[in-house]
Amino acid sequence: MSAPRKNDHKAFGRLSLPERNFVADALRTETVGGVLLLVSAICALIWANVPALSHSYETFSDFHIGPGAIGLNLTTEHWAADGFLALFFFVAGIELKRELVAGDLRDPKAAALPVVAALCGMAVPALVYVVVNTIGGGSLDGWAVPTATDIAFALAVLAVIGTSLPSALRAFLLTLAVVDDLFAILIIAVFFTSDIDFAALGGAAVGLAVFWLLLRKRVHGWYIYVPLALVIWALMYNSGVHATIAGVAMGLMLRCTREESEEHSPGEHIEHLVRPVSAGLAVPLFALLSAGVAVSGGALGDVFTKPETLGVVFGLVVGKALGIFGGTWLTARFTKASLSDELAWPDVFAVASLAGIGFTVSLLIGELAFAGDELLTDEIKASVLMGSLIAAVLSSILLKIRNAKYRALWEEEERDEDADGIPDVYEKDKPEYHLRMAAIYEKKAAEHRRLAEVAGGAGDGGERPA
Incomplete structure (x- = not known):
């Protein structure tokens, strides 16, 4: 094998220290949120399937609350999907903005791999769904359901x-x-928007312009932005465009680059405040109100017999894995990117399989795609749960097979023998690091010699030759 070219880019190579720290903080919150999401989904399934409790679940989901005069007298299920989930997409907007200006998506060469992988990871599941339903004579309306990945659930x-x-x-x-x-x-904005109220949409656009202008003028104060955000969200909801789009738009407007006097950019600061609310409240509440579907033997059997539900399962389990793995391999094959020496292609396939967990956004798209058909909507939800479960089990097996290798890599990344708070792998090229380590080793060696002398003295009764 020839040596890699000097300009080759190592895919999945070690992150820079600032990026590593940011990713660690973000994933820590997402992991906690994912566990809460998992617990909420289990609670929803129990609540909806225990005969003594199922009626109260339906009553809670269908309970109306909100001012009807402005078109917001919604069920709790709608509030969770259109209201609370807007926080999730607000955080997603901030994450996207940060990736574009300070993260991996800033560099077109580095961005090519995750972008191509993500596109293939959405196109192939959609294609799988279309093929299954074309052959089976099912509805093509749900083609977008298996295209989403739930990072929080995957990390859980x-x-x-x-x-x-x-x-x-x-x-x-x-x-x-x-x-x-x-x-x-x-996809939500383009394919699941109809009957647009242009007056309300224009009002939302004006609100977003004011939001952007206030940010540009460096106006501070949550008491200004929170009411304005609520007005923008309400106008967006009444316009017919899905209300979560308002959250994304506002997230993208925040500045995510730091100035010299700032420890954190405004976007990072607000994300730090809002992410726990999104991951700890908004998304679990959505799961609680959306995942409560009947899972009787007949219902589970229908998942594998109807083309719509079978297309979702195959899309999540097969389409996601093949799409992401294939997109990554093709990028490495036809560009200068090459896989990190520490990893192998089965590792990429395992992560691609993990991305088949499409819980939150898949449930949302399923509700939008089959609105008006309550039975099929519940069956699609059941197929999302089943597909995500199969993807989780499959990826867990694949990852566990390589876990010893991962643990060794993780321990190498975390090792900090000089206890200066910076992992050693980021300092090995610095002369001062080697000086510190030499001093540490010399101190340890001196301590060992002293202990050996004490032990030797104790062994001969404490006598010393003259």
């Missing part, structure tokens, strides 16, 4: 199975999900 799976996935693979999964969210947002 990693937390549950206890795998030490290297930070580069975790960062790839995070960037993949950010790009995935962007295209999911575009």
Whole structure:
């Protein structure tokens, strides 16, 4: 094998220290949110399937609340999907903005791999769904359901199975999900918008312009932005465009680059404040109100017999894995990118399989795609749950097979023998690091010699030759 060219780019190579720290903080919150998401989904399934409790679940989901005069007398289920989930997409907008100006998507060469992988990871599942439903004579309306990836749920799976996935693979999964969210947002805006109220949409556009202008003028104060954001969201909802688009738009407007006097950019600061609310409240509440579907033997059997539901399962399990893996391999094959020496292609396939967990956004798109058909909507939800479960089990097995290798890589990334708070792998090229380590080793050697002398003295009764 020839040596890599000097200009070759290593895919899934070690992150820079600032990027590593940012990814670690972001994934820590996402992991906690993912565990809450998993718990909420389980609670929803129990609540909706226990005969003594199922009626109260339906009553809670269908309970109306809100001012009807302005078109916001919605069910709690609608509030979760259109209101609380806007926080999730607001955070996604900030993440996307940061990736574009300071992250992996800033450099077109580095961005090519996750962007191509994400696009293939959405196109192939959609194609799988279309093929299955064309052959089976089903509805093509749900083609977009298996295109989404749920990063929080995927990280919850990693937390549950206890795998030490290297930070580069975790960062790839995070960037993949950010790009995935962007295209999911575009799909919702373009394909699931009808009966537009242009007056309300114009009002939302004016509100967004005011929001942007206030940010440019460096106006501060949550008491200004929160009411304005609520007005923009309400106008967007009444316009017929899905209300979560308002959250994305406002997230993209925040500045995510730091100035000299700033420790954190405004976008990073607001994301730090809002992400726990999104991951800890908004998304779990959406899961609680959306995942409560009947899972009787007959219902589960229907998942594997109807073309619509079978297309979703195959799209998530087969389409996602083949799409992301194929997109990554093709990028490496036809560009100067090459796989990191520490990883192998089965690692990429395992992560691609993990991306088949399409919980939150897939449930949302399923509700939009089959609005008006309550039975099929519930069956699509069941297929999303089943497909995500199969993808989680499959990826867990693949990741566990390589876990010893991942643990060694993780320990190498975390080792900090000189205890200066910076992992040693980021300092090995610095002369001062080697001086510090030499001093540490000399101190340890001197301590060992002293202990050996004490032990020797104790062994001969403490006598010393004259």
